[in-house]
Amino acid sequence: MIEVHQLTKIFQDRKRGAIRAVDGVSFRAAPGRIYGLLGANGAGKTTTLRLLATLLRPTAGTATVAGFDVAREPEKVRAHVGFLAASTALYGRLTAREMITYFGALNGLAPAEIKARLRRIAAELDMDEFLDRRCDQFSTGMKQKTSIARTLIHDPAVMIFDEPTLGLDVMTARAIVRFVRECRDRGKTVIYSTHVMSEVEKLCDTVGVIHGGRLCAEGTVAELRAKHGEQDLEEVFVKIVGAEGSP
Amino acid sequence: MNWSNIVTVYRKELKDSLRDRRTLLSTIIIPTLVIPLLTLGLGKVMATIVTRAQEEIPTIAILGGADSPGVAAALRRAPKLRIVPAPADWRRAISDKQLRAAVELPAGFEAGLRAGAAPAVHVYHYSGELKSDLGARAVERFLTDLREQTVAQRLAERGLAPTLARPFEFARENVAPPEKVGGNLFGGIVPYLIIILCFSGAMYPAMDLTAGEKERGTMETLLCSPVARVDLVLGKFLMVLTGSLAAMACLLLSMGLTAAVGGTLLLSGGAGKAAAAAAGRTAAAGAMPMIDPLGLVGVLAMVLPVAVMFAAAAFTISLFAKSYKEAQSYLAPMMIVVIMPAVVGMLPGIDLNVRLALVPLLNVSLVCKEMLSGVWHWNYLALIFGSSCLYAAGALGLAVKMFQREDVMFRT
Known part of the structure; x- marks a missing residue:
């Protein structure tokens, strides 16, 4: 189980000043389900997942992963998390x-x-x-x-995937997608970040659309389609993000 | 702090580093080869060059001397000089190495000698050019002999004893044992080499284990593990320290083997002769200047905290870099910072005092020189060891702090 409440991360940059990479994000991911974080590049997906994997410390807000607080018990959190990203090499x-x-x-x-x-x-x-x-x-x-x-x-009880199919060929990407499904089927809590709409449609039980560090919309793919009156998920995404304005 | 985790990280880093050619080169291969290359290789080459130059019979031109046929003839007869006709532009001939030196006999030189005057003879050479210097020296030896013959002849003509001009003889005898001579000869260079190799031994593992890992993306993978950051730092730091100490151990081992195996070879060369002469023995006697083993143990003990400091400093600096290349650009200039105090420590006339005993690296360089010469200032030793330990602890503390900073670990 993952519970995120008003999670915020601010980076200090000498030239640009304070940057709110994650801005008051709240969501809940349950065991045996895949929670998809959908967002463009720079939307705040990686920072959110790094906060959940305790690679970064939150500036404000709280999050518990497998029952452990990310700020107070980072080592226990990591012991219950499997983190796979395009940037985690061998x-x-x-x-x-x-x-x-x-x-x-x-x-x-x-x-x-x-x-x-x-x-x-x-x-x-x-x-x-x-x-x-x-x-x-x-x-x-x-x-x-x-x-x-x-x-x-x-x-681990929790699996965090940060754009794991980035740059992979079709066959390898399919193997990854199959593996993510298997994780769900084994009852693990899965968070999957991507900007590929087809992966969201295939995999995610719940989707959170993240833009400019904020969670703009949340629901099942069907709920989001119905709410925005579009069948094409890409159009749904553009409508959600467009309504929020450019980052 | 969990020692089991630290050992796990250390063992993995050791295995990984032993498979890295760059690390092997800087921690084992170069420290092992540097001494044989410097002594047996470079020393032998230099000795050969000097020997060849000494064996050459120098070409000398006589300037003037038409009215001094006796001296000119004696010069031509001298077995270790090859007299050639003086070219018009003899200065240029010396510069062009066609002529090694020229000797100018002033007008009426022989007549002046007979009259008891003191005419001045000039020897021209190209200063700094080995063969020209040797040629000038050969001419000077001839002139010295001629002067002594003239003195002896004048004394004999007056019925005086030769001891009038040379009332007594003297000879220099060495009382210092070979290890003290060795200490004075190598006291500066040994700590200098140890300090440099300690740093270069730490440099490559430090860059590979920090900036290299960031660049390859394995740092993020490692940070995903539940091991505490401090355990990761210490495991990695121990590997960097191992690199530094391995470089030092290889250097000392190679030094010992070179002395044992190459002693005879060295003694047959110019460098060996010089060293043996300094030891007060002849090369034929087969004595090598030695380094006091106790002094060497002292050097090792004093260098240990320096190795810790180097390992932690190299680790911290490399950690800040985003890539191996960036780390290299930070650490390469550090080598100058390391070399400077070590070089100053080698200079003669700089003596250890309380203020210098607190200057990192310079203090170790100076005290090591003393220890290798058999001088043990226990108060300074304690002060230097203590201050070096403090600096090392500070550097290690900084490394741990840096490893916990997000802006350093995820610097983009």
Whole structure:
């Protein structure tokens, strides 16, 4: 479960002054459901997710992830979160096995447990063939599988995906989408940020439209379509964002 | 602070760094090769150049001397001089290295000698040019011999004993043991090399583990783990420190091996001869100036907090950078900051005092020089070790603080 209340993040910039990257955002994501954060580049999606993953500290507001407060118990939050983003890379000089084992150890798992979980995940993701090869020799698909295994090794209750299909080919992107659905089916709380409308339609149970750091609209895809009188989600998005004005 | 997490991070960083060629080059390969290259390589090349120059019989021109046929003939007979006709532009010939030196006999030189006058002979050479200097020296040796013969001849003509002009002899004898001589000879250069390699050993792992990780996107992956930031910093810092200490260990090991294996080789060369001469022995006696092992242990102990300070400073500076290249542009000028006090420490005439004992790096450089020469100022040692530990703790504290700053970790 994720509960966000009036979450705000202000960055200080020497030239531009105070920048409200996230401005009083509130929402709730439930277990076994996918909450989509839809927004253009620079809308505040990544900052919101980094706040939830405790990579950044909120300026104001609160958020609890898996029952832990992001400001007061960041380490406990991270222990219950799997964070996958286009910007979270792999250690090129480690093998996939070493990489996953390392993150298992960082999550406090015993070596025997890591071994057992790794065996199971590698079989599920069909990784056995390249498990002992260095990550810098991997194709994009192999890298994504290894990253997924890295996020799953500690079996987190909450999965946060920040534009995970960015720059991927169709087949790899489809594999990611399938994996996100599986996470939901296993009862995990999933947050998925994207600016790709088709992904939102395919995946998200609830959508929050974020623009200029503010959550402008929230609901199921069907509810948003009905409210704005448009079938094309892109048109719905433009109407919502247009009503809010440019950032 | 969780030591299990720190060790996990450290072990991973160690494995990762051992697979990084740049880190291996700066922490193991260069420190291992620098001493053999400097002594056996560069030293041998220099010794060969000097030996060849010494073996060459210099071409010398006689200017004037038409009315001094005896001296001119003696010059031509001298086995270590090759007298050639003086070219019209002899100065240019010396500059162009066609002539090593020229000796000018003044008009009526021999007649002046016979009359008891003191005519001045001029020797022309190209200062700073090794072969020209050696040629001038050979001419000066000839003239010194000629002067002594003239003195002896005049004394004999007057029936006086040769001891009248040379009433006593003297000889220089060394009483310093080889390790003290070694301390004085190498006391400056050893801490200098250790300090530089300590820093360069820390530099590459520091850049790779901070700015390099940011650039490759693995820093964000790591920050997603539930490990406390302070544990991540300490695990990474220990790896940077390992790089620094590994560079120092490789340097000392290579120094020891070079001394053991290359001693004989060195002694046969010019550098070895100079060193042996300084030790008061001849090269044939086979004695090498040594470094006091106790002094070396002292140097290691004093350099330890410096290595911690370097590791933490390099880590903090690199952490601020967004990319490996940016980190390099910050750390490369730091090398000058590191070298300056180490060079000042090598200069003769700078003695340790309370104020200098508080100047980072310079204090260690000066005290190491003293320790290697067998001088142990315990009050200064305590002051320098204590202040170095304080600086190191400050640098490490800063590294931890920087790692917790969002604007540093997510600088765009």
